Amino acid sequence: MIEQEGKLVRLDFSEAGWSESPPNAIGYWKTTVPVPDNNKPTILDADAMMRYFEQLSEAPNHAQDKFRFVLGLLLLQKKRLRLEGSRREEDLEFLRLSGTRGEGDFEVRDYQLADEEIQELQSNLTGQLTQEWK
Secondary structure, eight states: OEEETTEEEOOOOOTTTOSSOOTTBSOOOOOOOOOOOTTSOOOOOHHHHHHHHHHHHHSOOGGGHHHHHHHHHHHHHTTSEEEEEEEEETTEEEEEEEETTSOOEEEEEEOOOOHHHHHHHHHHHHHHHHHHOO
């Protein structure tokens, strides 16, 4: 940091470009720029997730019912869906959900999945959503 024309000015140097502090330096410090972490969890946009959830709801596909259930749980967690209640039909339980921005009523089967299966489905959904809904 130097004073230049009555103002404090920060000068940045690469390690190779640094030999010693400038003679008019008020202070100096060394820092390291962190290497970008490509393994950080992807933060998904709740609106994109909601569009995907609505798409899955409009064209029900039994092969993707568990994806829709997990996506519903994620949207509940992100407070983009609201749990309105549940109902039982024989041995099956269904969650009644609604969007917090007035989106219609949705009914999702509660699959009572193990944590490991939820994690696996969530990972697959994250991959799908980052590819398709950026």
